[in-house]
Amino acid sequence: AQRVTQPEKLLSVFKGAPVELKCNYSYSGSPELFWYVQYSRQRLQLLLRHISRESIKGFTADLNKGETSFHLKKPFAQEEDSAMYYCALISGGYQKVTFGTGTKLQVIP
């Protein structure tokens, strides 16, 4: 069965410091991984997906199949990055998304 693990419930960093939100996954097939974000008083929304290899709001994530990881990184944290971040994996022939338990990122001014 597939599983997504986010080891940190809370990550606090100072503004301007680098950010790394950890995500590890377990899946027997070829994984498709995503990061979702939920800002305060907003709905859950897609941040980025690994197949797009894009940078969104300065965030990037690289899929490392050897370490089964998909960590989210940003070189310089901004206050507006404070939010709940969920790593997610898609499996099956439909839109079944398996979410991790989430990491709350708190950027200290």
Place this chain on the structure above:
Amino acid sequence: ETGVTQSPTHLIKTRGQQVTLRCSSQSGHNTVSWYQQALGQGPQFIFQYYREEENGRGNFPPRFSGLQFPNYSSELNVNALELDDSALYLCASSLGRGPTGELFFGEGSRLTVL
């Protein structure tokens, strides 16, 4: 473009009762998925509907059932409520049944079972 809307936003039920939650999908989307999010947890997949048929289901008992209507709106029904059913129920819409992973979420219905 209208986003995903859910109703009611909050409700309280007692053990053994039944509940119906409603969802209107984003304009143009034909697929609806339902997720349960317990406190401190990530969303858990309940099931997905595509063109009025269930085409994927997570590890939830049969007392969790759903419907999708011709206008692609959807209902989640839960029978014989248990205390552990207390959670935020999220509806997400998407285009097509295939696994794009891009889900558009509603704000959720918070169910409390006493």
